[in-house]
Amino acid sequence: MPEATAAYDSKVEGNVIITRVDAAINWMRKNSLWPMPMGLACCAIELMAAGAARFDIARFGAEVMRFSPRQSDVMIVAGTVTYKMALAVQRIWDQMPEPKWCIAMGACASSGGMYRSYSVLQGIDQLLPVDVYISGCPPRPEALLEGLMKLQRKINGESSLMDQKRVLIESFS
Amino acid sequence: MALSDSIAALEAKFQVLSKNEFRGETALTVRREDIVEICRFCKESLGFDYLLDICSVDNFGEEPRFEVVYELSKVMENEHLRLKLTVSEDEPSVASISDIWPTANWHEREIYDMMGITFTGHPDLRRILMWEGYPYYPLRKDFPLGGKQSDVPDVAFTKAAPLEGGPFVTTPTTATTKDREPRARRMDD
Numbered sequence: 001m002p003e004a005t006a007a008y009d010s011k012v013e014g015n016v017i018i019t020r021v022d023a024a025i026n027w028m029r030k031n032s033l034w035p036m037p038m039g040l041a042c043c044a045i046e047l048m049a050a051g052a053a054r055f056d057i058a059r060f061g062a063e064v065m066r067f068s069p070r071q072s073d074v075m076i077v078a079g080t081v082t083y084k085m086a087l088a089v090q091r092i093w094d095q096m097p098e099p100k101w102c103i104a105m106g107a108c109a110s111s112g113g114m115y116r117s118y119s120v121l122q123g124i125d126q127l128l129p130v131d132v133y134i135s136g137c138p139p140r141p142e143a144l145l146e147g148l149m150k151l152q153r154k155i156n157g158e159s160s161l162m163d164q165k166r167v168l169i170e171s172f173s
Numbered sequence: 174m175a176l177s178d179s180i181a182a183l184e185a186k187f188q189v190l191s192k193n194e195f196r197g198e199t200a201l202t203v204r205r206e207d208i209v210e211i212c213r214f215c216k217e218s219l220g221f222d223y224l225l226d227i228c229s230v231d232n233f234g235e236e237p238r239f240e241v242v243y244e245l246s247k248v249m250e251n252e253h254l255r256l257k258l259t260v261s262e263d264e265p266s267v268a269s270i271s272d273i274w275p276t277a278n279w280h281e282r283e284i285y286d287m288m289g290i291t292f293t294g295h296p297d298l299r300r301i302l303m304w305e306g307y308p309y310y311p312l313r314k315d316f317p318l319g320g321k322q323s324d325v326p327d328v329a330f331t332k333a334a335p336l337e338g339g340p341f342v343t344t345p346t347t348a349t350t351k352d353r354e355p356r357a358r359r360m361d362d
Binding site: 083084086087112115116117118119120122 | 302303304309311316317318319320321327328329330331332334335336337
């Protein structure tokens with residue numbers, strides 16, 4: 001006569017995590033931010049350095065530089081945005097799927113920087129909603145990583161489902 | 174052939190309005206109508222095989238307003254000759270030399286883009302840095318540094334940049350670092 005097996009499997013307890021949906025989604029989003037590297041000037045060199053072995057942006061899950069906007073989550077505007085380039089940057093931003101974030105890396109992308117000039121857009125925030133501004137000319141890779149961590153903290157505080165829904169509704173209306 | 178021989182040959186064949194020597198460099202001011210013939214003569218007879226640059230100067234407030242400067246060079250002999258001509262604002266137009274030196278093509282496009290001087294006979298006179306439809310010539314002296322508003326739908330727009338008290342200038346001086354700081358000095362100080 002076989003031993004009666006219990007319907008309750010005690011081992012399953014270790015495999016279940018109880019959490020909020022928001023927390024789970026935010027955790028997934030913030031740890032795999034795929035950047036769209038909008039490298040326009042010298043800041044892009046520091047962006048490359050941040051991606052290389054010494055600073056290793058992969059430690060924060062953002063090493064997958066997607067040169068296709070449709071596969072990326074965060075646009076890192078690294079460099080001087082001229083008026084000639086500005087609408088191209090906006091078009092690439094419009095091609096990125098929601099949810100998406102924007103980092104303005106360096107003085108030029110944040111405010112036009114030293115280029116108080118007829119040819120330079122005075123900050124990419126005139127066209128896109130910027131989440132994180134990074135100071136510096138150009139910023140060190142550490143500063144970019146700090147900005148990325150700031151963005152991760154910001155994502156952590158979002159109510160992901162509600163925000164998502166609002167954007168979705170706005171896109172329908 | 175030394176540079177002085179080249180200059181003598183030029184002066185014999187063409188009308189040279191003025192000649193200026195400064196630190197071993199010679200600049201000849203010539204008539205605007207002659208520039209194509211002079212350039213062809215310089216290349217084919219005098220051996221100036223390399224056009225270094227063409228640039229333009231805006232002497233705002235003077236008449237004629239513009240100057241166009243041609244930098245000619247012989248690569249092997251290391252000779253350098255500068256040709257200048259003046260262009261009035263009423264008729265800002267010079268004959269193109271892009272069929273003599275092909276490199277003149279882009280130099281002339283840049284002058285057209287930035288200064289608004291047209292080049293007759295140019296094969297492809299489009300703007301080179303700004304976009305087609307931009308209504309101003311930004312390197313003219315009466316154009317503000319911060320720019321002006323413009324809009325070409327779906328191509329590009331511009332707004333005037335906030336200068337916040339600038340433009341700030343720096344000049345050589347023996348003053349302290351604090352006084353030398355460009356931000357401390359305005360253009361009209």
